[in-house]
Amino acid sequence: MTARLKKPPVPQGFEILNELQPLKPVTTSKRAVSSDQDVFMVKAALEESAGGEGALVRCLASVLRRSLDQSYNGAQTGRFHLAQLSKTEKAHTGSLFEIELQKTLDLPDGHDTDYQVLGMDLDAKFTHSRKGAMPSWMIGPEIEGNIALLATADDYSSVWSAWLVWVTPGRRNAGRNRDAKASLNVAGRKARIPIAEDSPLPPNDLLQRPADAYEVMRHQGQGRGQKRILELCRRFEGTVLSRTTVATVAQQLDPVKRMRANGGARTRLAAEGFLVLGHESGYVPVAKALGLPMPYSGEFLPLRVSRAEVSDPEPHFLDRYGARWRRARVGEVTREVPDLVI
Template identity: 40%
Template sequence: MSGPDSAGQLPLLPELDNPVTSDSTDLHQVQPSSGTDDELDRVRRWLIANDPTGKRFARVLRESLDQVLDGPRTGRFRYSDLRKTEKTHVGTVVEINLAKEFGFTDGADMDYQIAGAQVDCKYSMSRTGWAIPLEASGHLVLLTWTDDNASKWSVGLWRVDPNHLNPGNNRDSKKTISATGRAQIHWLWHEAKLDENLLLHLKASDLDKIFSHDGKRNGQKRVNELFRQVQGRIIRREVVLTVAQQKDGPRRARMAREPKQLGKEGIIVLGHYSWDVQVAEILGLPVPKSGEWVSVRIAPVTPESTRAKFPAGDGYWAIANDTDPVMPAPVVPRGKPLDDE
């Protein structure tokens, strides 16, 4: 984990007048210098220097949501399933996890001190829902937002201006940002891609099949059903843990591809191993990273077949189509995990 340097000096950076591109975002929009707020510009440049692609912010926001949902213990994967107190706690978890990730020190008046500036951290599950306290007036706020349904996230900076706050009557004397105030937000990343909360986007019929295997002893059956119903899509570790409801959830994912499990149905489960990654690339599947898997049913093909194919066992294999008979898959070799990116 990298954080601010001991002297608190701003790392040297190229000019950021043009948007920074990133394979981790859909709309990665780094605004040019405002030219009117040196402190905001200094904080903005520090954050970009320490997370030029936005991957660290994206990971913290995803992990914070997963942490509050606590799927491995509760089986929950919907924000609506949280209790009211848990929903209000998400912002606190985001604030704490960002501080750990970036090494932010506590501010004297606000949550953080970043590049010598006092910065408050605010989180919202809606695009306009940040609750700004009166004591933040005149300070910088780091605005964070996620939409688990749309799989998007944003992070921006804003100088709190009481003239651009909506009237508020809540007991905490907090107010939301007006439309004119939101137009002044300096986005670091705007509506970028958030790792998918897979279970949230499955059909009800698929979920019913996965969770029809009740009980703690049926974790392997649920994981098998997950890989059976969800093929050709990345399945994250947190999803497997939520479905397995067991401490050894990742082992269930590795076992799912064994001949006595899904292997007998012609389904292979690829992880972050050298052979697995090569096969995923050959077949045009999403390539799993560390802690991810992708499953697919395969069928034997001739060496002359024009279908994308890979060698295994005594022959060649391709992604099965509806007319291919179900054949036991070749045994997937246990390779060495690739190094994390």
């Protein structure tokens, strides 16, 4: 059952806009958390909302990936890693995570926290972390007595973790700042119930190969988006490139167009033997024959190919005329691409 929550006040004459408020599940009477067993119940409820235990892990990984990408805002800024963000922007990732998680799991608002699960208040906290360092979340006194979902991610190492914990007075350090926020103490850390620990984060394509990313992104300035895209295809040959990566590199209106034909990478790189596979069905036989992943909508896989001899040991595929093609070897010069039925 869903219903509109209390409408926020708007200036006179704008009341009609209240009707556009998104539907959310109903916030019910608050139920007090009484033991750590309640935390296990909340975890089970979150898993059910996501579609199962494994689904909750996949859900949180996806939410974290989207939150990080929104923080970078690569399509507008060309940024793609944490060191490029200001302190305020880094902190804002936590807000984006809270918003994305609520939308994804369709959670009602909490009374004193972000969400409500099984009538109990649940607050989401996110902090950036680095491999080998202990993450620390600043938890305010208003969260005491409620449950916190603590998440962290290291985009450089492509790992993330998340726990649930019942926040009690004995599980926080003494708050010394003005708003009395404090991190978990030893007892609090021991009381955490894991959702995932050092789980793989959906990869940030450019961070997987920083030296190549540098060569792609060093071509700065307006009008150089297509040049960056071509260099991206050359250096990330054989890699499925996400829509976010393409948009970050292009930094132009309709970035996906820069990967396609009619002036995009498919046209410009054909003379270098590059096929740029997309999600279209005509590329399925190529990916399947060569044992490569098939791109989803908005994704691309740049691939150097060469004509194949019957005696060639490598996997091959056929073009529309029945000619054999294979993946180009390292150092091999190739200057044409097959004609496919797309």
